[in-house]
Amino acid sequence: MDEWVPVKEPPASRAIPAAVPYEGPSAVRMTLREEPQVTTRAATLGNGIYFRLIAFRKVGSNYVFQSAADFTTNGASAPTLRQGNLLTRAGTVRVIGYSFNSTAAMGTIPSSYTYNSTSVTIPNMNSDFMVYDSGDIANVSTISHNLSVSFTQKLCKLTVKLSLSQFGSNTFTNCTGVYVSQGGNVSAWTIGPSTNNVSANTGNTPTFNIANNSTATVRLVPFSGSRAITVHIGTLKLSNYFNANNRNITSSQNVQLLPGKSYTITLKFELGIQLAASNINLTQNGCTASDKNDLAKLRWATGNLKSTGNVNYVWASSQTEGGHFYSFNKLYDGSTGDPCSKLNTAYYGTSWRTPTKNELEKLVRCTDRVYNGGMWFMNNRLGLFLKAAGMRPETGPGLEGTGSGTSGVYLTSTLGNRKNTCYALDFGTTYIVVTDTGAWNALQINGYSVRCVKGTKQ
Known part of the structure; x- marks a missing residue:
């Protein structure tokens, strides 16, 4: 066995x-x-x-x-x-x-x-x-x-x-x-x-x-x-x-x-969470064999990012905890940098980063789109659960978001096509999309949930 x-x-x-x-x-x-x-x-x-x-x-x-x-x-x-x-x-x-x-x-x-x-x-x-x-x-x-x-x-x-x-x-x-x-x-x-x-x-x-x-x-x-x-x-x-x-x-x-x-x-x-391609079984949203193989190369944090001020970056103790909110390429104090790179290396090791637009698009295709205060991705028993923790419109990093329980917006490391925007994974009870025009115009100064990842960028 x-x-x-x-x-x-x-x-x-x-x-x-x-x-x-x-x-x-x-x-x-x-x-x-x-x-x-x-x-x-x-x-x-x-x-x-x-x-x-x-x-x-x-x-x-x-x-x-x-x-x-x-x-x-x-x-x-x-x-x-x-x-x-x-x-x-x-x-x-x-x-x-x-x-x-x-x-x-x-x-x-x-x-x-x-x-x-x-x-x-x-x-x-x-x-x-x-x-x-x-x-x-x-x-x-x-x-x-x-x-x-x-x-x-x-x-x-x-x-x-x-x-x-x-x-x-x-x-x-x-x-x-x-x-x-x-x-x-x-x-x-x-x-x-x-x-x-x-x-x-x-x-x-x-x-x-x-x-x-x-x-x-x-x-x-x-x-x-x-x-x-x-x-x-x-x-x-x-x-x-x-x-x-x-x-x-x-x-x-x-x-x-x-x-x-x-x-x-x-x-x-x-x-972290890293599934073999054979264990990725949520294919109802267009998940392909190529998506499975690519996702199998990535290791995901088992909780949303959070920090005590600008120190002690950790992730939430469970996938059902909202964590904290971060702006595009900003640390909790507003200085420039990938917040995932600040995870405490003594506990988590190195090489953690914010996922790319391409990686979250593959994740979105590998879901069953069943909403339960969040959504499961890859596998609803062993996979990734992203909580609907809401967001912070134009208010940057912080502890609390609006729309918690009805929507979730997760940050990518990819710039948007319009000025001052970025791509984010945006989902609610009836929709899910990776977009640079979604929740609150996908502005870089919004506060987003972050689920860190490690592996070669895709």
Whole structure:
């Protein structure tokens, strides 16, 4: 599985505190890879690992309990008997074993086990759970005959990895409270053939933390069928600036994590929005293959530009926030310059700029023209949403615009054909156009919303 998925807020019961709004990317690349399956021989486990063997004698089609014993591994040498004895009457014997891959003692051996009935509790997901099944061993007269004990894992392992790209600093901190939704927190296994699966459990996994440049591995109850997989992040700070707290990242594809297998899931946070041509699916306004290919070369800010006076240029924390307003080729204080070039490089890196007329015309063709307080472009799940934030007629930069909620006017870096005008993307409830004659005559001294972009100019 390799796909881009939206980053979503969990249910309202886990609302984000107003003081810590989400500031990370609106979409994350989720990749799930299956690792080679592992069968573990007792001799290859670390020294001192406990395992329990249970002997049953076959009587007709039934298996009758004979004895049980606990052992610890001893490298390549014979295991050490810790308690009990493995004894049986002559006949056809089947030996079942299990281990938590732990040096902790396994507790008192029950007086009896019932084949395909007695249950072994898996109390938490902090350790492996492995089983052994000898199958039927015919004509056994003494259990001193050698057993080649190989364990197979019954849980599945998931290694969670975070990576960053395109940020000013591709590092993260304070990644805590992570869990896999419905990954299971306890389980049980019925003593019997190794084909028995652990019992289903859809509780969330215990929470875990992930350090920068590191990973975390958790054990899951295997999925009983195919379904989406959700990783919840409690707290996370990207590039020492962007809060990405209290988020659910859910696959759009269904997957089935199987017993005994290991998987790695990578969540790649990329600053900005850059879609592959194949993901640009809003074509109702004349979007061409050429438009898609050209737009796929551009990376867009995930929020409108704003600044604290003429310093600390940042972008809004979400696509539904209006941001501030800027005049053509002017900074917030009215001095000359591209305001996007002033984005804080420590957070955003370099090379951001105001888009050209040509780029916004391609964007306008790749929309469904559905108005919802703004419009979606390229893809209404992963793409660009431009809020209808209004504009500032002939009043230059500022915080508030007129017409908010009914129209949006976004600045380009392209001069208009008439004196003192510029091109802008202008849209309302029933129209959308890139023009130098539109809202308030497209005057350069108007205040416009700005959505920054990076990539070779088109």
